[in-house]
Amino acid sequence: MSAHARARAARSGARFLDPAVLARIDNLELLARTVVDGFLSGLHRSPYLGFSIDFAEHRPYMPGDDLRRVDWKLFARTDRHYVKLFEAETNANFAVVLDVSGSMAYGSHGVTKMDYARYLAASLAFFSHRQRDRVGLITFRERIVEYVPPSMKHMETVLHVVDRARAEGPGSLAGPLLTVAERLGRRGILALVSDLYREPDEVLDAVGLLRARGHDVLVFHVLDPAERLFPFEDPSGFEDLETGEQIPVIPRRLREAYVGLVREHIEALREGLTARRVDYALLDTAEPLDRALFAYLSARQRLSRPR
Numbered sequence: 001m002s003a004h005a006r007a008r009a010a011r012s013g014a015r016f017l018d019p020a021v022l023a024r025i026d027n028l029e030l031l032a033r034t035v036v037d038g039f040l041s042g043l044h045r046s047p048y049l050g051f052s053i054d055f056a057e058h059r060p061y062m063p064g065d066d067l068r069r070v071d072w073k074l075f076a077r078t079d080r081h082y083v084k085l086f087e088a089e090t091n092a093n094f095a096v097v098l099d100v101s102g103s104m105a106y107g108s109h110g111v112t113k114m115d116y117a118r119y120l121a122a123s124l125a126f127f128s129h130r131q132r133d134r135v136g137l138i139t140f141r142e143r144i145v146e147y148v149p150p151s152m153k154h155m156e157t158v159l160h161v162v163d164r165a166r167a168e169g170p171g172s173l174a175g176p177l178l179t180v181a182e183r184l185g186r187r188g189i190l191a192l193v194s195d196l197y198r199e200p201d202e203v204l205d206a207v208g209l210l211r212a213r214g215h216d217v218l219v220f221h222v223l224d225p226a227e228r229l230f231p232f233e234d235p236s237g238f239e240d241l242e243t244g245e246q247i248p249v250i251p252r253r254l255r256e257a258y259v260g261l262v263r264e265h266i267e268a269l270r271e272g273l274t275a276r277r278v279d280y281a282l283l284d285t286a287e288p289l290d291r292a293l294f295a296y297l298s299a300r301q302r303l304s305r306p307r
Contacts, residue, residue, distance in 0.1 A: 017288035032126035093188025095136035101171025108226035140176035173206040187214035200268040
């Protein structure tokens with residue numbers, strides 16, 4: 001599905017996915033339900049629908065699939081071939097690995113990266129729970145902060161932990177993700193949600209630990225628009241939210257070099273993660289969550305194919 005098609009697909013439900021609108025909803029479960037229902041509503045109304053909405057029970061036919069498993073009744077309604085999946089094929093271990101270090105507290109427009117990450121984590125968990133996955137959550141800074149192992153019974157606990165998550169203190173990736181790899185014995189789907197404020201090599205090595213254990217990994221790179229565009233004008237002191245260090249900056253002198261470095265950082269992550277067969281999505285906290293949910297749904301559809 002092209003970027004244009006995805007935009008058309010989500011338009012109907014986009015109003016439910018706007019971070020500024022979501023910020024007015026106090027109840028995280030209601031927020032997650034609103035996001036997921038709005039997203040699916042947009043898919044249902046789209047003429048470009050390329051997914052089976054009931055993909056927990058069906059997936060598109062692939063060459064080599066057993067024709068006896070084609071759902072011919074569904075074919076009669078949709079003129080498309082879908083294969084029936086048994087519950088054992090659709091259930092999976094799914095866990096959100098959520099960065100709660102201090103840099104995630106930044107926000108230039110009323111919604112911080114932590115806010116956006118919490119909305120996304122809750123929505124991904126709710127979406128996966130509806131697909132009858134075993135849902136879990138890990139939050140981390142320099143080390144693991146909270147660990148909720150994947151389970152069919154842990155949805156409320158996951159939402160509770162996400163709701164009370166706060167961004168503070170210094171962060172790391174290598175140590176926490178090594179712990180995640182060691183704790184999650186059964187392989188599954190992991191969604192890493194972070195601003196990835198680390199050198200690309202550190203990010204790639206840390207995520208590589210999860211891939212080496214057989215996990216399917218999706219990386220959601222959350223950035224505030226000001227972090228990418230550096231729109232500041234007046235000289236001022238900029239504070240490192242993890243260390244508290246104050247740095248005097250004259251924005252006009254640094255903007256071009258800064259924007260170039262950010263672009264290089266993003267490209268290095270995108271290329272390195274893709275080479276390691278890791279799904280990567282760059283997310284802007286001022287934009288609706290539909291891009292993240294499309295990325296997740298696309299990955300789930302791909303991962304549902306027999307290995």
